[in-house]
Amino acid sequence: MVRGKTQMKRIEKASSRQVTFSKRRNGLLKKAYELSVLCDAEVALIVFSPSGKLYEFSSSSTVINKTIERYQKNAKSSTITVGRRTKEENIQDLKDETAELQMKIELLQDTERRLLGQCLDSCSAKELENLEQQLQRSLSNIRARKNTLFREQIEQLKQQEKNLMKENTELRQKCEMVDLQLSIPQVVQVQPMARNMEVETALFI
Numbered sequence: 002m003v004r005g006k007t008q009m010k011r012i013e014k015a016s017s018r019q020v021t022f023s024k025r026r027n028g029l030l031k032k033a034y035e036l037s038v039l040c041d042a043e044v045a046l047i048v049f050s051p052s053g054k055l056y057e058f059s060s061s062s063t064v065i066n067k068t069i070e071r072y073q074k075n076a077k078s079s080t081i082t083v084g085r086r087t088k089e090e091n092i093q094d095l096k097d098e099t100a101e102l103q104m105k106i107e108l109l110q111d112t113e114r115r116l117l118g119q120c121l122d123s124c125s126a127k128e129l130e131n132l133e134q135q136l137q138r139s140l141s142n143i144r145a146r147k148n149t150l151f152r153e154q155i156e157q158l159k160q161q162e163k164n165l166m167k168e169n170t171e172l173r174q175k176c177e178m179v180d181l182q183l184s185i186p187q188v189v190q191v192q193p194m195a196r197n198m199e200v201e202t203a204l205f206i
Contacts, residue, residue, distance in 0.1 A: 018051070026056060033058050043068055 012018040026048055037044040037060030045068035046058040059065040114120045115132055116139075124132070 022050060026050075030056070030058050034060070043071075045069065045072070 012021055029048070030046065033044045033046045036042055042060065044058070044060040045065050047065070048056040050056065057065050059068055061068055111120070115124065116136065121129065
């Protein structure tokens with residue numbers, strides 16, 4: 002009978018999980034023993050059950066702690082070596098990046114000098130043609146931007162003119178209202194004075 006492939010996921014049923022643990026634990030311990038005997042290898046195996054019970058195997062005649070100490074020394078040495086190598090790699094990466102940035106800076110400075118019309122003796126005809134085209138594109142962009150700014154300034158001036166004309170109209174209207182208010186009392190006061198003068202003239206006669 003062909004057995005199906007076991008799915009690598011947690012066994013939900015507790016009893017089945019315990020049976021599987023016992024079988025596979027024994028198989029793992031057996032494999033560790035066989036590896037130590039057949040290959041003369043130093044093997045240490047530590048397993049904790051789901052309940053926290055410890056199972057261990059050591060091929061050494063001494064306790065498993067000796068193998069653990071040996072592992073810790075090797076792991077520490079490997080970590081130091083990796084850290085040293087990583088530091089050296091970082092330094093080299095920084096040097097490469099610095100050199101690349103320096104090349105870019107020199108290229109930009111060289112391009113700037115050529116755009117200013119300097120150091121053109123070493124340029125070929127093709128390079129000069131490319132430089133001329135680049136200058137023409139730059140000049141076109143500059144003119145386009147300048148025209149845009151001029152149009153914006155003209156629109157702002159037109160808007161200011163409209164605002165000033167509006168304020169002027171409002172001020173003229175206010176002045177006319179003030180003049181009208183000042184002229185009305187003067188007309189009223191003139192009529193009584195004229196009548197009084199007529200009365201005084203009649204009495205005098």
